[in-house]
Structure formats: structure tokens, C-alpha cells
Amino acid sequence: MMKLLLAATLLTTLLADTALAEFWGSSSSNRYHFKRCQWTQKIRKEYLVRFDTADQAVKAGYLPCEKCRPPLTERRAPGQQQGPSR
Numbered sequence: 001m002m003k004l005l006l007a008a009t010l011l012t013t014l015l016a017d018t019a020l021a022e023f024w025g026s027s028s029s030n031r032y033h034f035k036r037c038q039w040t041q042k043i044r045k046e047y048l049v050r051f052d053t054a055d056q057a058v059k060a061g062y063l064p065c066e067k068c069r070p071p072l073t074e075r076r077a078p079g080q081q082q083g084p085s086r
Contacts, residue, residue, distance in 0.1 A: 021049040023070055025062045032057035037068035 024040045025032040026047045032054070033040040051057040054064070054071045064070045 019020045023050045023054060023057050025051065025057060025060075030062055030071060032062040032070060032071050033065040034068045037065055039067060 015058045017055060022035055023032045024035055024037075024043065027049050028047050032037070049060075051060070051062075055073055057064075057070075058073060064072055
């Protein structure tokens with residue numbers, strides 16, 4: 001029972017982390033990170049670039065960090081459409 005509760009808590013935390021995530025990159029590199037990543041903490045304030053979604057980061061030419069492993073693209077529920085493209 002305790003293992004099930006722990007697994008449910010962990011899964012909820014991970015899903016919430018990516019669903020409401022903001023991502024950070026550096027204007028002097030091509031990687032984006034979760035806010036809690038050790039590499040995000042090392043980016044100087046003047047170089048910080050914020051993305052609301054992983055899609056924004058990818059469209060801006062950034063790649064996911066190999067350490068914190070943010071998603072490459074946002075997962076969408078079946079039937080959910082992407083917003084209009086520009």
C-alpha cells in the first residue's frame with residue numbers, strides 16, 4: 001500500500017512539473033532546462049531566456065538539456081488541436 005501511495009505521489013509530481021512547467025535557456029547557448037535544473041541556476045540573469053512551453057523553446061532553435069531532460073515537445077490529449085500556426 002505504501003509503495004502504491006509513493007508511486008502515485010511521484011507520478012503526480014512529475015506530471016504537474018511538466019504540465020505547468022516553464023523552461024529556461026541562455027541566449028549564449030542552445031539548450032533549454034527545467035527551472036530546477038542545476039544548469040539553469042548557473043545562467044547569468046542578463047542571458048536568461050524564458051519559455052512558457054517546450055514547443056516555444058524548440059521553435060526558437062533550442063535543444064533539451066541532457067541533465068534535466070525537459071520534454072522535446074508538449075504532449076497533447078487525443079483530439080486536442082494545436083493553436084493556429086503563423
